[in-house]
Amino acid sequence: MGNREDLMAGAKRCLYEKGYGRTTARDIATASGVSLAAIGYHYGSKDALLNAALIEATAEWGAALAAVVTGASALSDDPEERFVAVWDGVRETFVEHRGLWAAQFEAIVQIEHAPDLERALAGVQKDGRLGLAALFQGLPEVPDTEEELARGTFYQAMLAGMALQWMAAPDQAPTGRDFLHGLRLVSGAVLKPAAA
Template sequence: MGHREDLLAGAKRCLLAKGFLRTTARDLVKESGANLASIGYHYGSKDALLVEAYVALIQEAGDSYGPGWGADGATRSAPGSLERFHEVWASVIRSVPESRAIWLLSFELIFQGDRVPEVRKLLARAQEEGRSGIVPLFNDVPEADLDAATVDTEGRLYQTLLQGLMVQWLFDPDTATGADQLTEGLRRVLAGAAQGR
């Protein structure tokens, strides 16, 4: 690995161990084995490096959210179906123990964002990318083929559900919403809408 990759790997470890606000440039240098000047050279700033590391952690966690993929690469349920909706959320919930530190970090950034306005801007852009990354789990349309309206509507819906679900699971797993409840809630909403309620 080169300095850029070493810095990114070290930044991921620092974020998981210390969080965003407590990670210093010296921590990054120590953890990565790179020198201080390479942070600015490769990433522009410590905060930009940490945001990129955070986004990489979120993407890695998101890779585990796919519904049950078969040995042939096919999914077990039809895209857009309630079954697929259930499978994706069940997969997300199963991943909570492994991704807990990443989600705690996410909420640290949400609640401390006012202290680091430049980071907030970078994360807002990353959030937009996250919307397009989650939609294919539900509809099988490759991210590159999604239209802006789908990302701006379905992507926002799924992202909002994901963030709310994570708050519940981090706060109290014993009372958090499960995939069965979420899917049944959606089924009832759809049935009500079909009846014109």
Template sequence: MGHREDLLAGAKRCLLEKGWSRTTARDIVAASGANLASIGYHYGSKDALMREALFAAMGDWADDVQRSLADDAATGSDLVGRFETGWTRALELFTKHQAVWRAQLEAVMQVESDPELREAFAKAQPEGRQGLVALFHGIDEREVDEETSRTLGSFYMTLVGGMVVQMAINPGLTPDAKELIAAMRRILDGTPPGPSD
């Protein structure tokens, strides 16, 4: 590996171990074996390197989800079955990748003061929505049209974002797939709040 790759690997390691806010340039240098000047040379700034490390780590989570679902026979079932499988797998893999999601939450809180970070998240959103539709529908991302990505993808992104926050605060209160499916059915059926039958 060259210095650029070493820096990225070191930044990802620091991000997962120390989080977004507590990682310093010196931490990255120590983790990567590179020198301080190489951060500026290869990435322009520590912040730019951290952005790349965060999105690379999030990509690792997405790849893990895709591999997991590809190995699961239930992905070939109906849409409700695929949703249940996808949500269950997402919850399981959140636990495995919780450091990534903690770092992402920290980073999201910085977008007000970091326009480049905001832009990076904004650029990643369409691809993320498209990937979530593909995940929950068991199709290739290239099959997801713009309208579907905008509507269903936004819905799934909202669910996943809420799951991340709830898992970070109190994992025991995070709804499982069956609870979410029951809630969606009640909304679509127009069932008023109160005990269900």
């Protein structure tokens, strides 16, 4: 690996271990075995490097998520059983990727004071939503339509909500069965015909 790649690997390691706000340029340089000056040379600033590392680490978690969805799809022909298996598998990914989720939530809290971070995260929102819509449907990609964006937004909200609840109290975080039960209740209430 070259210095640029070493810096990225070191920044991702720091995000997992120290979080977004507590990671210093010196931390990244030490973790990567590269000089402090190399951060500015390759990325312009520590913040730009951390933002890129956060996005790349999230994409790597996306690969773990894809494995969960693919594995759950092979378990059963029953859509409800697959749904439960997917969300139970998602919950398990939080164990290995806890540091990443903590860093994401920490970064989001700081976003109003970090315009570069805001732009970086806003730039990947649409692609992330379309990616989730495709993933949860077992498709390589989906068209950029209002319907697919809505589907991806729903999955994104479920993921973030589950992650937040798991971070706060892992033993009380919802299971796949909890989500299925809630989805039935909510969709039933939303889809009820209006009283005459």
